[in-house]
Amino acid sequence: MGRVSRLLVLGLALLPLASAAEDSVLLATTTSVRDSGLLDALLPGFTQETGIRVRVVAVGTGAVLRMGAEGNADLLLTHAPTAEEELVASGAVSKRTPFMENHFVIAGAPEDLAGVADAASPEDAFRRIASRPAPYVSRGDDSGTHKREVALLKAAGLEPESGWMGFATTGAGMGVTLQVAGERKAYTLSDIGTFLAFREVTGLVALSKAASSLRNVYALLRVSPERFPRVRAEAAERLEAFFLERSTQERIKSFGRERFGRSLFRPLRLE
């Protein structure tokens, strides 16, 4: 019995050593970014170039921001500008750098009974949906997408809390929310990447036109090494620099064309 337990303790102790030995950086990002596949395409190049391993943890936006606020990650990649700026103001994040963007879409059944496709603006679209009232599915999970939805509803003069008849909340990720909307032939607000990935299975179509209030900006946030000494600041800086360099920005520009026939993101740091 003694030998077995000793072996077990040794095994347990060695397991983390395998990961701590090399140089690594902990990147916290949202599930929608992970799901787009962009990081799978870009990060191997970074590791090859620098020898630094990127450990990507993908959780909900709220959890990513919380990790940043408590120093539990080295670099954040999120798309919730207001909350991000609060993190900078609080000192938990030392630098915020927007580096790419795309647009949210209001998706719905092809029948489009509320006439969203004819709406003058996203705010007008929400008013049309609410006044019909047409079924709508919300994530309701404080994600970047959900926060934008709340902002749009407020701008449209609608109360985000009360909703309308047919307004449902999943509290779950974008994929699940899109699938529920597909089942109910309801409208929903989605990031373009997940929408495209689920387009076939849901039967939904993109109805909104691009507008500035649908703009979705992605930023890199460096967690403050002054406040959190355990942050791997150098590795985080190098990873951030990688996302901003020309060749990466070019790759971001073309990402998605193979799978979806169109780019998923627009780089912000290309002149």
Next chain:
Amino acid sequence: MNELSPILVLEVTVRTLAVCGLALAASLVIGLPIGVWLGRRRFRGRVLGVSLVNSGMGAPPVVVGLLVSMLFWRSGPFGFLEWMYTPTAMVIAQVVIALPLVVGITLAAVGALDEDWELQARTLGIPPLYRAWLLLREIRLGVLAAVIAALGGILSEVGAVLAVGGNLAGETRVLTTAILMYTQMGEFELALAMASVLLGLTLVLAGALTVVQQGGRS
């Protein structure tokens, strides 16, 4: 974007077996002696002890995941160990979940034993360690039930393992977390492929244990 690569599936499967195997072994090594002890000894507060074990069997894994995370985050009391997002943390979380199962089932099996068994064995002059071995053999059916239950719980665990492991590619990704991820992404074929591997594994392992358990009977 994601092709069905056999190497990918193999890598994740090997890690699943390693992490789950270690967690199962640890749960048994720790849990069997405790279960035997709780099953045999009569002492004040025994009912409380057994109640705690039984409640532990029903403890939601997602809660275990949250609590273990809070211990191992950098901001947590054991953050200095840097065990967050490593297989070590996953094994620990799985042991916490499986331990009550092992203890609970074992103590029930021991409790079903004839009260005089212990007395007889001692009267025969059998040394303590050999007595313990004979006891385990006597409750073989119950012990194997505990092993099978723990194995099932550990192999199917996703919430806690995701929370403390982070589903890191090449480091902490196992079959369950991979299936969840691919499902969320809409990659249903990939998710189903991994699900088949997991179900196959479970069938083979549980089947083998059942054969041992039932050994001799038909």
